[in-house]
Amino acid sequence: MTExxxxxxxxxxxxxxxxxxxxxxxLIATSVIGATGTAxxxxxxxxxxxxxxxxxxxxxxxIDLSPIxxxxxxxxxxxxxxxxxxxxxxxxxxxxxxxxxxxxxDPEPDEARAEKSEWLILVGICTHLGCIxxxxxxxxxxxxxxGWFCPCHGSHYDTSGRIRKGPAPENLVRxxxxxxxxxxxxxx
Amino acid sequence: MSQPTWxxxxxxxxxxxxxVFTFAHHELVDYPTPRNLNYWWNFGSLAGVxxxxxxxxxxxxxxxxxxxxxxxFASVERIMRDVNYxxxxxxxxxxxxxxxxxVVYIHLFRGLYYGSYKAPREVLWIIGVxxxxxxxxxxxxxxxxPWGQMSFWAATVITNLFSAVPLFGEEIVNWLWGGFSVxxxxxxxxYALHFLLPFVIFALVFVHLWALHVHKSNNPLGxxxxxDSDSIPFHPYYTIKDAFGLGVLFLVYFAFTFFAxxxxxxxxxxxxxxxxxxxxxxxxxxxxMPFYAILRAITFDIWFISAKxxxxxxxxxxxxxxxxxxxxxxxxxxxxxxxPVFKQFFWILVIDCVxxxxxxxxxxxxxxxPLGQIATAYYFIHFLVLIxxxxxxxxxRAVPDSIASAITAGTNPGVxxx
Numbered sequence: 001m002t003e004x005x006x007x008x009x010x011x012x013x014x015x016x017x018x019x020x021x022x023x024x025x026x027l028i029a030t031s032v033i034g035a036t037g038t039a040x041x042x043x044x045x046x047x048x049x050x051x052x053x054x055x056x057x058x059x060x061x062x063i064d065l066s067p068i069x070x071x072x073x074x075x076x077x078x079x080x081x082x083x084x085x086x087x088x089x090x091x092x093x094x095x096x097x098x099x100x101x102x103x104x105x106d107p108e109p110d111e112a113r114a115e116k117s118e119w120l121i122l123v124g125i126c127t128h129l130g131c132i133x134x135x136x137x138x139x140x141x142x143x144x145x146x147g148w149f150c151p152c153h154g155s156h157y158d159t160s161g162r163i164r165k166g167p168a169p170e171n172l173v174r175x176x177x178x179x180x181x182x183x184x185x186x187x188x
Numbered sequence: 189m190s191q192p193t194w195x196x197x198x199x200x201x202x203x204x205x206x207x208v209f210t211f212a213h214h215e216l217v218d219y220p221t222p223r224n225l226n227y228w229w230n231f232g233s234l235a236g237v238x239x240x241x242x243x244x245x246x247x248x249x250x251x252x253x254x255x256x257x258x259x260x261f262a263s264v265e266r267i268m269r270d271v272n273y274x275x276x277x278x279x280x281x282x283x284x285x286x287x288x289x290x291v292v293y294i295h296l297f298r299g300l301y302y303g304s305y306k307a308p309r310e311v312l313w314i315i316g317v318x319x320x321x322x323x324x325x326x327x328x329x330x331x332x333x334p335w336g337q338m339s340f341w342a343a344t345v346i347t348n349l350f351s352a353v354p355l356f357g358e359e360i361v362n363w364l365w366g367g368f369s370v371x372x373x374x375x376x377x378x379y380a381l382h383f384l385l386p387f388v389i390f391a392l393v394f395v396h397l398w399a400l401h402v403h404k405s406n407n408p409l410g411x412x413x414x415x416d417s418d419s420i421p422f423h424p425y426y427t428i429k430d431a432f433g434l435g436v437l438f439l440v441y442f443a444f445t446f447f448a449x450x451x452x453x454x455x456x457x458x459x460x461x462x463x464x465x466x467x468x469x470x471x472x473x474x475x476x477m478p479f480y481a482i483l484r485a486i487t488f489d490i491w492f493i494s495a496k497x498x499x500x501x502x503x504x505x506x507x508x509x510x511x512x513x514x515x516x517x518x519x520x521x522x523x524x525x526x527x528p529v530f531k532q533f534f535w536i537l538v539i540d541c542v543x544x545x546x547x548x549x550x551x552x553x554x555x556x557x558p559l560g561q562i563a564t565a566y567y568f569i570h571f572l573v574l575i576x577x578x579x580x581x582x583x584x585r586a587v588p589d590s591i592a593s594a595i596t597a598g599t600n601p602g603v604x605x606x
Contacts, residue, residue, distance in 0.1 A: 080369035
């Protein structure tokens with residue numbers, strides 16, 4: 001309020017000091033309601049940027065596992081991201097289970113990582129900054145722990161997809177999945 | 189300063205109602221400018237010219253570009269091969285970005301060297317830092333539009349930075365993407381914002397100039413203008429000097445545009461984006477490499493805070509620390525000309541930034557990791573420890589009373605720097 005405004009207000013309220021308080025209340029109440037309304041009106045704009053209905057509709061994928069031999073891996077696309085499906089060998093499972101949990105930056109037992117020990121199903125995105133780790137193809141480097149190796153910033157994952165060395169803070173993420181029968185899964 | 193009288197009746201008629209001509213005369217012709225500015229003071233106006241060139245070339249590219257993941261890459265190739273002079277406009281835009289950053293970085297270091305951020309120019313400085321920040325966001329989103337491999341993976345790496353935010357990280361990233369990965373909604377919004385932000389920068393430049401014209405330019409001596417004997421009118425003295433500088437800059441800019449147009453670009457960006465294959469080395473453009481090096485320098489957790497989050501914070505802090513610089517620098521003397529100790533450390537900082545850029549351009553392996561960590565630590569030590577300490581401990585050389593007295597005494601220490 002400028003000086004002349006408050007002078008005018010004072011003149012109006014002459015002989016009645018309560019007027020100032022009422023004006024202040026009205027001013028503050030109006031400003032608060034106005035600001036709240038504006039803030040609420042922002043939400044539709046912000047929400048347009050969230051995943052839309054058509055994107056959400058394509059959120060689950062079914063896969064037939066039967067053609068995958070022991071020791072083989074496949075990469076499938078789920079929600080625009082690669083999902084690694086690896087049919088692990090007995091040696092790989094043994095190696096993952098033998099690792100003491102206190103050696104892991106993000107401790108998690110192998111039993112909690114795979115519903116059926118043979119099938120390791122993980123989102124193939126490095127938990128550091130979202131690169132795709134190598135290790136799916138037979139010629140790829142698999143890092144120091146036989147799992148995956150992320151070439152971007154040098155994260156090493158083991159045969160359970162757990163982070164062992166490098167900047168990634170967490171293990172490769174296990175997507176939500178369910179076995180529909182012995183050889184079919186649905187991801188998402 | 190005299191009020192101009194307009195002889196042309198149309199000009200006079202308009203000026204009476206909207207005094208644009210008087211305004212332009214005051215701010216661009218009569219405008220008193222220190223008489224001792226050296227060539228480092230060219231870079232502000234050069235940056236302005238580059239911004240205009242980028243907006244003009246960008247608008248013409250927008251007439252031919254298709255912001256859809258199925259067509260973006262092909263539409264850029266069409267611009268290169270089929271659109272008349274499309275190759276020229278694109279190469280001017282692409283290399284123009286690099287030249288813009290080059291010019292602005294020199295402008296920034298000019299300000300650091302001559303203490304241009306000190307009172308009463310703190311707000312001017314802060315607006316400048318905001319402009320650089322907006323430029324980085326704009327450049328990053330522009331890099332994504334051709335939808336090559338580097339485009340896609342730079343977008344993935346940089347948007348994933350926000351997943352380091354505690355609690356809401358994943359929600360924020362999905363919101364930025366408009367999905368569960370970098371995809372068509374992401375490309376669409378980046379295009380919209382890449383179009384919008386340069387105009388925001390343009391408005392910020394206007395405010396930057398407004399703040400500049402209140403207290404006028406700093407100068408190599410770092411002493412304020414005290415009267416008419418310290419200043420010369422902007423036109424014709426600095427219009428001609430800026431025009432000469434622009435000619436030199438264009439030689440460099442067009443040398444790249446015509447003879448090495450892909451010098452700054454990663455070859456991988458001529459491979460169309462593939463969400464299932466990560467390139468061996470994901471690299472940002474050269475002007476973001478020092479910040480990329482700082483991001484990757486943090487490879488260790490501190491207490492419960494993950495290395496990833498600290499890296500992100502460090503990267504943003506490396507720019508944010510510049511906001512505080514006017515208050516971190518405790519020295520009353522502006523120009524490094526009179527600050528023998530600060531001057532040495534200024535050049536060490538320049539070297540440190542080049543080292544950071546070099547580390548950022550290389551894979552995070554072997555000795556690049558400790559080198560990046562040392563350079564990152566030094567960067568922050570420079571601003572947070574050395575700058576306040578030097579201000580207290582250094583004994584500055586005698587500062588002249590005025591620009592004119594320094595020049596007429598036959599010694600002009602400002603000249604030796606240029």
